[in-house]
Amino acid sequence: MTNTVGYSAIVGALVVSLVGAVIAFAAVRTGRSGLAALGRRASYVVFGLACLANLTMVYALVTHDFSVGYVAQVGSRSTPMFYTVISLWSSLDGSILFWGLIIAGYTAAVVYIHRSRYRELMPAVAGTLLVVNAFFWLLLAGPANPFTQVFPVPADGPGPNPLLQNHPFMGLHPPLLYLGYVGLAVPFAFGIAALITGKLGGDWIRAVRRWTMAPWIFLTCGIVAGAWWSYEVLGWGGYWAWDPVENASFLPWLTATAFLHSIMVQERRQTLKTWNILLVVATFLLTLFGTFLTRSGILASVHAFTEGLIGPFFLGFITFVLLASLVLLAWRTDELKSEPTLDSVASRETAFLLNNLLLVAFTFTVLLGTMYPLIAEAVRGVKVSVGAPYFNRMSVPISLALVFLAGVGPALPWRRGSPELLSRKFVWPSAVALLAGVGFWLLGARDFWTWLTLVLAVLAVGLLWGEFWRPARARMQAQGEGMGRALASLTLKNRRRYGGYVVHLGIVVMAVGIALSATYRKEREVTLAIGQSAEFAGYVVRLDSLYAGREAHRDFVEAAFGIGKGSEQLAVLTPRLNYYPMSDQPIGTPHVRTRPHEDLYLSLMAYARDGSTATVNIIVNPMVVWIWIGGGIVALGALFAISTVGTGGVTGRRPEIAVERDAQPIRAAVGGSD
Amino acid sequence: MISVKKIAVQHVLLVVALIAAVALAVQEGWGAQEESPAVTTEQVDPALEEQVREIAANLRCPTCRALSVLDSPSGMAQEMRGLIRDQLLSGKTPDEVTAYFVERYGEWILLQPKAEGFNWTVWLLPVLLLAGGLVFVLMTARRWVQQGQARAAEEGQEGEI
Numbered sequence: 001m002t003n004t005v006g007y008s009a010i011v012g013a014l015v016v017s018l019v020g021a022v023i024a025f026a027a028v029r030t031g032r033s034g035l036a037a038l039g040r041r042a043s044y045v046v047f048g049l050a051c052l053a054n055l056t057m058v059y060a061l062v063t064h065d066f067s068v069g070y071v072a073q074v075g076s077r078s079t080p081m082f083y084t085v086i087s088l089w090s091s092l093d094g095s096i097l098f099w100g101l102i103i104a105g106y107t108a109a110v111v112y113i114h115r116s117r118y119r120e121l122m123p124a125v126a127g128t129l130l131v132v133n134a135f136f137w138l139l140l141a142g143p144a145n146p147f148t149q150v151f152p153v154p155a156d157g158p159g160p161n162p163l164l165q166n167h168p169f170m171g172l173h174p175p176l177l178y179l180g181y182v183g184l185a186v187p188f189a190f191g192i193a194a195l196i197t198g199k200l201g202g203d204w205i206r207a208v209r210r211w212t213m214a215p216w217i218f219l220t221c222g223i224v225a226g227a228w229w230s231y232e233v234l235g236w237g238g239y240w241a242w243d244p245v246e247n248a249s250f251l252p253w254l255t256a257t258a259f260l261h262s263i264m265v266q267e268r269r270q271t272l273k274t275w276n277i278l279l280v281v282a283t284f285l286l287t288l289f290g291t292f293l294t295r296s297g298i299l300a301s302v303h304a305f306t307e308g309l310i311g312p313f314f315l316g317f318i319t320f321v322l323l324a325s326l327v328l329l330a331w332r333t334d335e336l337k338s339e340p341t342l343d344s345v346a347s348r349e350t351a352f353l354l355n356n357l358l359l360v361a362f363t364f365t366v367l368l369g370t371m372y373p374l375i376a377e378a379v380r381g382v383k384v385s386v387g388a389p390y391f392n393r394m395s396v397p398i399s400l401a402l403v404f405l406a407g408v409g410p411a412l413p414w415r416r417g418s419p420e421l422l423s424r425k426f427v428w429p430s431a432v433a434l435l436a437g438v439g440f441w442l443l444g445a446r447d448f449w450t451w452l453t454l455v456l457a458v459l460a461v462g463l464l465w466g467e468f469w470r471p472a473r474a475r476m477q478a479q480g481e482g483m484g485r486a487l488a489s490l491t492l493k494n495r496r497r498y499g500g501y502v503v504h505l506g507i508v509v510m511a512v513g514i515a516l517s518a519t520y521r522k523e524r525e526v527t528l529a530i531g532q533s534a535e536f537a538g539y540v541v542r543l544d545s546l547y548a549g550r551e552a553h554r555d556f557v558e559a560a561f562g563i564g565k566g567s568e569q570l571a572v573l574t575p576r577l578n579y580y581p582m583s584d585q586p587i588g589t590p591h592v593r594t595r596p597h598e599d600l601y602l603s604l605m606a607y608a609r610d611g612s613t614a615t616v617n618i619i620v621n622p623m624v625v626w627i628w629i630g631g632g633i634v635a636l637g638a639l640f641a642i643s644t645v646g647t648g649g650v651t652g653r654r655p656e657i658a659v660e661r662d663a664q665p666i667r668a669a670v671g672g673s674d
Numbered sequence: 675m676i677s678v679k680k681i682a683v684q685h686v687l688l689v690v691a692l693i694a695a696v697a698l699a700v701q702e703g704w705g706a707q708e709e710s711p712a713v714t715t716e717q718v719d720p721a722l723e724e725q726v727r728e729i730a731a732n733l734r735c736p737t738c739r740a741l742s743v744l745d746s747p748s749g750m751a752q753e754m755r756g757l758i759r760d761q762l763l764s765g766k767t768p769d770e771v772t773a774y775f776v777e778r779y780g781e782w783i784l785l786q787p788k789a790e791g792f793n794w795t796v797w798l799l800p801v802l803l804l805a806g807g808l809v810f811v812l813m814t815a816r817r818w819v820q821q822g823q824a825r826a827a828e829e830g831q832e833g834e835i
Contacts, residue, residue, distance in 0.1 A: 236745045243740035341822030342815060350815045357807040365800040372787065372796045380792050385734050387785030388742060394800055525752075588747065603747055617747060 002060045002068055006147035009053035013100065014137035016045045017130045024127030028196060036123045040111040043104075043126055046133055050104035057097055057146060058088060066157055069148030070094050076159030078553045078581075083165040089174045090160035092295055092310070093146035098175075100136045102182040107133060110186055110211065118203050124193035125186075132185050135317050143309035159553065162580035162587045167233045173225040177249060180219025181287050184252055187212040187259070188284035191277045195328040200273050200335055205263050208280070212263075213642045216256050217635055223249055224631030235575075235588035235603040237523060237619035239627065242391040247370045248290030251363055255283040258359035265352050268414060271340035274329065275356070281325040286363075288318050293370075343416035351409035355402070362398045366391065392518075396449050400456055403511050406504040407460025410467050425470075429462025453515035460508045464501050491640075499641025506633030513626030523619040525605060529612055533562075537620040539600060540564040544572065546611050555579040557586075559604050559614045563593065575604040575616065598622040726758050729768050733775055734785050742785055 020042025027035035060068040061084050064077055074087045074094065089095040107129040114122050140146070164170045187208045194204035226249070227239035240246060259279040265272050292314035329336070342349055369386045376384045411425045437455040445451040468487060475486040491498040526534040526541075533542035542562040549556055558576035562569060571593055577586040590603040601619040608614070730744035735751040743751045743758075754775075761771045775783050787793040 235747045236741060238745055241740040241745070246740075339821055340818045341825055342818035343822055345812070345815045345819060347815075349818070350811070353811045353815060354808075357804070357811050361800060361804045361807060364803055368796055368799060375795075376787070376792065383780060383782040384787045384793070385782050385785050386787060386796065387734060387740060388745075389732050390786040390796070393786070398804075605747060605752070606749075 002056060002065050003147040003149050006053050006056040006060070006068070007141075007145065009049045009056065010097075010100075010137055010140045010145070010147070013046050013049040013053065013104065014134060014141050016042050016049065017134035017137055020046065021127050021130035021134060024123045024130060027123035028127065031120075033119070036119075036126075039123055039126045039130070040115060043107045043111045043130065046130070046137075047104040047108035050101045053140075054088070054097060054101045057094065058085060061085065061087060064157075066155070067150050067153045068146070069150050070097075070146035072150045072154055072157050074160045075157040076553070077156050079159045079165060080553060082168065082171065083160060083553075086171045086174075087160040087164070089178070090164045090170070093140075093144045095174070095178075096136065096139055096144045096295075097146050099178060099182055100133070100140055102178055103129070103133055103136055103185060106183055106186050110189075114207065118207055120197050120199055121190070121193045121203055121207070124196045125189045128189035128192045128196075129185060132189070135313075139310065139313055143313060158582045159580070162554075162578070162583045163233070165553065165580075166578060166587050166589060167229060169225060169229040169232070173222060173229050176218050176225055177222030180215045180217075180222050181249070181252065181290070183215025183218060184212070184256060184283050184287050186215065187256075187280045191280040192325065192328065195277060195325075195332050198332065198335060200332065201270070202267070205266050205276070209260070209263060210642050212256060212260055212280075213638060216253070216260060217638045217642075219249070219253050219256070220631065220638070221635050223253060224628065224634075228628055231624070232592060233587075233589065235590045235617075237521070237590070237601045237603065237617070237621060239624075242369075242388045244370050245290070245294050247366050247391075248286075248293045251290060251366055252283045252286040254359050254363040254366070255279055255286060258356045258363075259283060261352050261355050261359075265349055269340050269349065271338040273338055274333075274336045277325075277329060277336075279356075281321070282363075285318060285321060286367075288314060288321065292318065344418075346412065346417035346422065348409065348412045348414045351405055351412050355405050355409060358398055358401050358405070362395065362402075365394045365398070369394070399511065400449070400452055403453065403456045403460055403508055406507055407456070407463035410501055410504065411463045425463065425466055429459050429466060432462050433459035447519045450515045450519040453511055457508045457512050461505065464505055464508075467501055468498070495643055496641050499637050499639070499643075502637025502640060503634050504637075506630045506635075506637055508630075509633060510627050510630030513623045513630055516623040517621045517627070520622045521619065523617060525615060525617045527606075527613055527615040534618070536618050538565060539570075539618070539620070540566075541602070541616070541618055543614055543616075546607055546614050553580070557604070557607055559607065559616065561602055561616065563600065573600070573602045575602045577604050577607075594625050596623075596625060599624045722759065722762060725762055725768055726755060729758050729762075729771055730755050732772070732785050734783050736779060736783070 020039055023035055023042060024039030027033075027039055057068075057070065059065075060071050061075055062081070064071065064075055066072045066075060070091070070093050074091045075084065079087070087094065089098045107126070110129065111122065111126045114125075118125075159165065190204045190208040190211065194200050223246075226246070230241070231237070231239040259276065262272050262276055262279060266276055292311060295310045295314070340349075369390055372386045373384055376382060407429070413421065433455050436458040437451065440451055440454050445454065468490070472483065472486040472490050475481055475490060476483060479486075481489070522537050524534075524536050526536070528534060528541075528543040530543055530545065533540050535541075540563070542564070544560045544562050546557070546559045549558065556576050556578045558574050561573045561575075563571045563573055573591040573593060575591040576589050578589060579586050588603055588605075590601055592602075593600040599619075599621040601621055603617040603619070604614060605617050606615040727744055730751075731742050733743040733754065735741050735743050735746035735748060735754070737748055737750040738746045741748075741751070743754045745751075758771055761774065762768070766774070772784075781788070787796055789797050
């Protein structure tokens with residue numbers, strides 16, 4: 001019964017997506033608003049069916065209905081309720097079902113929000129998104145069907161992958177990531193709609209910004225949350241291993257970031273039209289490709305699920321999207337031409353071009369490194385690995401150039417940078433950065449890249465601060481406002497710009513955290529008897545007790561370590577090893593004591609069977625917490641940048657653009673803050 | 675009205691305080707690193723440990739997914755770190771130790787492909803792309819400037835007529 005309901009909803013969603021796509025494209029061709037309305041309704045119906053299919057699965061999971069194939073695969077009577085519900089996305093078929101819900105949700109939201117705007121563009125957007133929907137529902141109706149009938153019905157199941165039920169964060173990291181990943185289909189649909197309708201100018205660029213920012217925020221949070229999860233759960237004291245699937249989530253983030261910057265150039269200067277379409281297509285292709293990597297198991301990875309027919313389906317769809325996009329681009333070549341002009345090479349435009357170059361080169365490097373084992377095996381017939389040492393070496397210089405631009409870009413004016421303006425903006429931050437550089441060197445920063453990161457971070461913060469401070473000072477002088485008030489009214493009136501600068505600050509904070517924690521991490525593995533202590537990096541770590549216990553879904557061994565500095569007692573940390581019935585390897589849960597300047601990270605490695613000794617890995621990680629804080633700043637800045645109060649929400653006009661243009665001479669007078 | 679000068683001083687102080695905070699935090703980390711940690715269970719030779727770390731960071735843990743022998747908490751990686759230490763103590767050079775693992779597990783054990791033969795592609799293509807892209811971007815920016823000048827000249831002539 002459950003299977004019938006769930007599978008019918010899937011097939012229904014597939015049929016309605018296909019019919020809806022045909023109707024929507026017919027609306028594009030004929031321009032009839034009745035057909036467009038019908039296409040919108042189809043999107044709502046698909047969303048309704050997607051909800052039904054997902055709720056049916058959750059119901060089956062919660063009621064332990066092991067006649068449902070997916071429940072028999074990941075369910076277990078002993079798994080706690082929370083992990084039972086979130087096991088919806090703990091394995092292949094369920095996660096694709098969840099993707100179906102998200103893509104259907106985005107589709108319904110886009111067509112609803114823009115129901116009375118962009119009349120020419122929207123039917124093509126709806127049609128494109130419904131085609132993407134149809135692909136996911138086709139997967140679910142065929143090779144990834146989660147509602148297969150199991151007979152005889154088993155009494156119990158194995159439960160989800162132990163790693164995925166070891167930390168509550170599994171309830172947050174995957175949905176965030178999926179909301180970002182799948183949401184990037186929306187800007188793609190706008191790009192394709194622009195090509196189909198020939199409306200390559202303002203409308204799609206204006207509409208697409210928020211629809212790119214929203215998934216970008218989700219993806220950013222998802223990646224940072226994943227890094228945090230990895231740090232808190234995997235027990236090696238790191239947060240990013242350049243695992244192929246981590247890379248797969250990072251690739252579309254890079255191109256989406258490039259896109260968010262380059263659409264500003266098109267908005268201002270009506271150029272880079274072809275490039276923007278290429279970026280948005282590449283971003284969507286990278287999300288499909290990333291899914292293909294994750295779901296097909298062609299590259300060994302901690303996230304790989306299973307093999308099967310999914311791979312060929314994805315490759316087919318990727319090829320289709322690529323070819324269709326290129327044909328459309330070729331068809332519109334003439335309309336995509338533009339003749340941009342510039343007054344000086346030292347301008348915001350050049351900074352954006354460099355930003356795009358760096359982000360694309362970064363994407364290419366990560367993609368090449370991820371795929372190189374396959375390429376080398378094909379060409380040389382030898383298995384090779386490409387891991388953290390390669391990616392770190394290649395990405396550090398590119399990342400630092402990006403940190404540099406994060407400060408310099410916003411300080412450069414559009415079109416031209418006059419020498420006086422540049423010197424006024426750059427002299428002080430550069431001087432402070434150089435001074436700080438000498439200071440860091442004297443303090444003992446001898447690692448070149450780390451030193452450079454700190455110097456560039458100071459430079460970027462100084463330049464960005466100038467962008468806030470200079471116009472605020474002008475307001476204070478002109479209107480007699482206090483500093484806080486001037487900053488508040490300034491930023492609230494230009495949320496887009498200042499939100500973006502806050503994002504840049506967050507990135508800089510993250511860069512500092514990453515550089516310091518990577519360079520100055522210290523670790524030591526020690527075996528201690530009960531009552532014995534070790535001294536490491538200023539901490540005294542004493543093994544107080546070692547005990548075993550049982551929870552509903554697992555057994556565990558936990559060690560209690562008293563932590564002190566000198567004679568002062570600071571805390572008791574209790575790292576543990578968890579034993580799940582379906583896994584022969586224990587899954588560790590480290591215990592982390594986080595402080596602003598450093599983390600103390602204890603990971604239980606082994607213990608004597610008689611309970612007399614325990615082996616613990618002690619890791620001291622400086623400034624790690626700033627990576628998470630930086631991620632939070634990025635997310636808040638981005639939210640601020642897309643927030644609107646009283647200007648009509650997503651569909652509303654953005655008066656700030658008009659203000660920006662009109663106010664050009666005034667602002668130039670108050671310090672050229674643009 | 676609040677004096678602008680006073681606030682300028684305030685914000686300079688704020689920036690200085692922020693830098694000082696970062697500096698203090700990192701100095702604490704760096705300072706601690708120079709102390710030799712007294713471990714009760716074993717005596718550790720810091721130079722040897724540094725060599726072990728360098729070698730282990732470039733070797734793949736065979737039983738893990740993407741972790742190095744240095745980072746992996748698994749038993750296998752622990753044994754391999756021991757093996758590296760033993761071999762270094764027996765007088766082998768770091769290169770010889772690495773070669774030992776390559777002989778045993780194949781090139782796959784190295785976490786970065788050796789820069790030789792076809793492997794150059796993975797090292798050089800990104801650099802070439804970046805270099806070529808840089809030339810292209812600067813040429814594009816210059817072309818835009820020239821277009822701007824040409825248009826300004828045209829408009830100037832029209833104005834005269």
